[in-house]
Every structure is written in structure tokens, then in C-alpha cells.
Amino acid sequence: MAASLLQRCVLFGRVSSKCKTHAFTARRCxxxxxxxDPKIWEQRTEDPHNLAQLAFxxxxxxxxxxxVSSLTxxxxxxxxxxxxxxxxxxYYLYKFRHSPNCWYLRDWTIHSWFQKCLKYGARDKALHxxxxxxxxxxxxxxxxxxxxxDSFLKDEDYKGASMVVxxxxxxEAFELPSTQILSLYALAKYLAAKPELSWQEERSMGAALLIAGLRQDNSAGRSAQLLGxxxxxxxxxxxxxxxxxxxMPLIWTPGYLSRALAVMENVCSGTEGVKLSKDALDCLEGVLRDSGPVCEVDATRGDEDTQGVPGTGTDEEDQLEKEKLPExxxxxxxLSSKLQSLGRVDTGGLLALVSALADADLGVAEGADGELYATKVQEWEQERQMLVQREKELRERRAAGASG
Structure with missing residues (x-):
């Protein structure tokens, strides 16, 4: 299992120290x-309505x-x-999604829905x-x-956080550096607990680590690429x-173990200072050592991901890939020996690398996100006011037509 391959991943704790000069070091993940800032969201123009009347x-x-209109x-x-x-x-979001106007659910409504779920302790609804x-x-x-x-992380629900990731x-929403860092941290934190993962979970974790890691050209990103x-x-x-x-949004061509080795080669020949975590290397070594066909019982078990889908299962390309395992x-x-000789193996583990990345970059990323959020809320509010005005004009035309 993936758990046994990740036992070297080090748990990371927040550490801080203070002195009379008020200088301090704090791990922030x-x-x-x-x-x-919730004030930005709450400063929108109020539009109070009775829910019972809206439901009717x-x-x-x-x-x-x-x-039903997107405004309603x-x-x-x-x-x-x-x-x-x-x-x-x-219930009404579900009804709207299955209505003729389903494509017009507004971005601000989606954001508002998740805000409400977090505010009123309904995170299970948000995840569902x-x-x-x-x-x-x-x-x-x-x-x-x-x-x-972040909500799952603060409650130390690392499995829930990984499900969001x-x-x-x-x-494919890894556009913001903050999302990349939070995602890598959530995944590393969950793996540090050595969970028993199904093969579907290994696939999802691997894909998330790989795709998020590709956005970070540093030790944490390269280690995530390798592990993924x-x-x-x-x-x-x-x-x-x-x-x-x-x-999965992945490359269809075979050779993911070859791509893992390519990460090692790139680190060997790349920028000095970039390292690969020992736990990721241990994982790859274990996969190369233990890889083999799935057992007969597991192969015949029903699987919602692959059952009834043509083309699943091994074929000639898969067999050729298996034959490359000794190579x-x-x-x-x-490559392991070369990495060791170059001093490019980090014994602290993926979690420590991602934690250090968060310490260094998350604060700056937060500032950029704050500016982006203020702009988005302003644009959303302008769009909402436009819809309100359009609704008002439509009602006035209808009233004029009825009176005429």
C-alpha cells in the first residue's frame, strides 16, 4: 500500500519563538x-428577501x-x-441545475453557497x-x-482537505500559487498519517500531486511530481x-515510471539547491520493486470507475511497459547514487518541504489573492445590479402592456 511507502514523511508542527525585539519565526501553513476579508463580500448592496416567498x-x-431566473x-x-x-x-440548487436555465448559475452564487456552508457549519453539504x-x-x-x-486543514481533517484537492x-484549477501550496500541503499532511489507500485513491492522489507539482519549480514541486x-x-x-x-486530466501515453525517473534526471542536471524528498524516492523505489499484476480477486471486484468501460485493463502497451521494469x-x-553524491536528497520529507514553501511564499500569494478577490466581488456586484435592472425593466414593460 501507499502508506508503507510513505512512512518516512515527517509530521510538521508549527513552531514559534519570541524575543524582546519582537522578532519571531513562525511556521505558517x-x-x-x-x-x-469577509467585509469585502458583506459590503455588497443588500437585497433582502423572504425565503418562503422565494421558494413559493x-x-x-x-x-x-x-x-427560474439565475437572479432568483x-x-x-x-x-x-x-x-x-x-x-x-x-434542494433548489439541484432543481435549478436540472432546469432549462441550468447553464446560468452565476459564479457569485457558487461562491455564496460555499460561504454559507462554512458559516453555518454545513461543510458536509459543501463537500457533497x-x-x-x-x-x-x-x-x-x-x-x-x-x-x-483551509477550513478542513484548520480542523485537522486532512482526508477532507485532500478530497477537495x-x-x-x-x-484543473491550479492557477493560483496559493491553491498550489495549500493543495500540496493538504496532500502531504494526509499522506503523513500513513492512510490505507485504495488504488483509486492512489490514482487521485498521484494525479493531484503531479499536476500541482508541475506548477512549482522548486524542491517541493519536484518532489510532488516524483511522488505523483x-x-x-x-x-x-x-x-x-x-x-x-x-x-483524469492526464497524459494517455504509457510510462509514468519513466516520467518519475525523468524528474530525478532533471534534478541531477538542474538548478543547484533543488532537492528531492527521501520519502518520494523511497516510494518510487518500492513501486519499482513491488510492481506486478493485480491479484485475481481484486481484478474481478466491481469498480465504478472502470466497470463497463471499453479499453480498460492491460494490453500490449502495458506489457511492454512492464518489461522495462528491470531497466x-x-x-x-x-540516479539515486548521483543525487546522493550531489547532495540533492532532502531527508526531511515532502511535508517539511511544502511547509517551508508555505512559510516563504504563502504570505505574498495571499496579498495577490486579496486584490484579485476585491476585483472579482466588484465585477460580480456589477453583473448582479445589471440583472436587477434588467428584471425591473422587464416588469415595467409587462405592467405597461397589461394596462394598455
Whole structure:
């Protein structure tokens, strides 16, 4: 299991020291309390509505087989004021997603929904709608993803945080440095607990580590790329390449273990100061040593990811890749020796590397995110006011037509 391959990953604790000069060192791996200042969101123009009345209007509209406006569902979500009402909003979000206007769910409504879930202790609802995004239309932006990941991290629910990161990976939303750092931290923290992972979880973790790591050209990023490629290579060796890329934004061509070795080669010949974590190297070594076909019992077990999908299972390309294992093992030993001689192996583990990255870069990333958020909220508010004005004009035209 992946757990046994990651036992060297070091748990990281926040450490701080103070002195009379007020200088201090603090490990910071979570977003600050002021991140995405709630005042920015709350300063929008208030648009109070009665939820019961909005629900009645939507129910009547659906009964008549007419579309509910995006403004109506936005008002419902914006006026939620309790956990019970969060549940009601979930129902109407589902109804809206399955209506003719489903493509018009506004970005600010999605952000507002997750804000309400976090505010009223309904994080389970947030995760449920995120995991079933197609059914609810929940495709949040990077900033909203950050709030969700951070919420799980602060409660030390690292599995929950990793589940959110999986959705970030599936939606390919690693655009912001803050999202990349938070995601890598969540994954490293979860793996440090040595969880027992199914092969599907290994695939998701591997894909998230690889894609997020590709955005960071440093020791943490390269180590994540190595570990991610190793986990994906493990799935490829046991299940075949078709099982790897199924529903994943990954390269379809075989050779994830070769790509892991390429990371090692790049570090050997690349910028001085970039290192690979020992636990990631140990993981790759274990995969190369233990890779083999999946057992017969596991192979016949029902699997929602691959059952009934043509092309899953091993084929000639997979067999050719398996035959390269001795070559890969030899290359690994040569590259490991070279990395050691160059002093480019970090014994602290992936978690320590990502923690150091957060210490160095997360503060700057937060500042950039704050500016981006203020701009987004302003644009959202302008769009909302435009819809309100359009609705008002439409009602006036209807009233004039009725009177005439």
C-alpha cells in the first residue's frame, strides 16, 4: 500500500519563538484570518428577501414548466441565515441545475453557497455538492477552493482537505500559487498519517500531486511530481494505462515510471539547491520493486470507475511497459547514487518541504489573492445590479402592456 511507502514523511508542527525585539519565526501553513476579508463580500448592496416567498415562486414556476431566473436562485442562497436553510438551498440548487436555465448559475452564487456552508457549519453539504458537481453545477473558482481546503486543514481533517484537492485537480484549477501550496500541503499532511489507500485513491492522489507539482519549480514541486508519477506508475503497472487516465486530466501515453525517473534526471542536471524528498524516492523505489499484476480477486471486484468501460485493463502497451521494469530499476539506482553524491536528497520529507514553501511564499500569494478577490466581488456586484435592472425593466414593460 501507499502508506508503507510513505512512512518516512515527517509530521510538521508549527513552531514559534519570541524575543524582546519582537522578532519571531513562525511556521505558517494555513491561510491568515484576514484571507479574503469577509467585509469585502458583506459590503455588497443588500437585497433582502423572504425565503418562503422565494421558494413559493420557484415551485410555482417549475410547476408551470418555466425557467427560474439565475437572479432568483442567487437571492435564495444570499438570504440563507441558518444551517436548516442551507439544506433548503441545496434542494433548489439541484432543481435549478436540472432546469432549462441550468447553464446560468452565476459564479457569485457558487461562491455564496460555499460561504454559507462554512458559516453555518454545513461543510458536509459543501463537500457533497462539490463531489457531485455535475448534479449541482458547483464549479468554484480557485479562491473559493482555497477557503474550503483551509477550513478542513484548520480542523485537522486532512482526508477532507485532500478530497477537495482532488476536485481542484479534476477541474484543473491550479492557477493560483496559493491553491498550489495549500493543495500540496493538504496532500502531504494526509499522506503523513500513513492512510490505507485504495488504488483509486492512489490514482487521485498521484494525479493531484503531479499536476500541482508541475506548477512549482522548486524542491517541493519536484518532489510532488516524483511522488505523483510513482503512484500513477504503480496503478499503471497493476491496472494498465487506461485505468490511469480514466476521468483524469492526464497524459494517455504509457510510462509514468519513466516520467518519475525523468524528474530525478532533471534534478541531477538542474538548478543547484533543488532537492528531492527521501520519502518520494523511497516510494518510487518500492513501486519499482513491488510492481506486478493485480491479484485475481481484486481484478474481478466491481469498480465504478472502470466497470463497463471499453479499453480498460492491460494490453500490449502495458506489457511492454512492464518489461522495462528491470531497466527502470537500474536507472533508479544510478540516479539515486548521483543525487546522493550531489547532495540533492532532502531527508526531511515532502511535508517539511511544502511547509517551508508555505512559510516563504504563502504570505505574498495571499496579498495577490486579496486584490484579485476585491476585483472579482466588484465585477460580480456589477453583473448582479445589471440583472436587477434588467428584471425591473422587464416588469415595467409587462405592467405597461397589461394596462394598455
Amino acid at each position: 494555513l491561510l491568515s484570518a484576514s484571507y479574503l 415562486v420557484m415551485d410555482r414556476t417549475y410547476e408551470k414548466k418555466l425557467p 436562485i442567487a437571492r435564495f442562497v444570499d438570504n440563507v441565515s441558518s444551517k436548516e436553510e442551507v439544506g433548503q438551498a441545496e 455538492t462539490l463531489k457531485h458537481k455535475v448534479q449541482y453545477g458547483m464549479f468554484p473558482d480557485d479562491l473559493t477552493f482555497n477557503l474550503l481546503i 482532488e476536485e481542484v485537480m479534476l477541474q 508519477s510513482a503512484l500513477l506508475g504503480k496503478v499503471e503497472m497493476s491496472r494498465g494505462i487506461h485505468a490511469v487516465f480514466q476521468q 527502470y530499476a537500474g536507472r533508479f539506482q544510478d
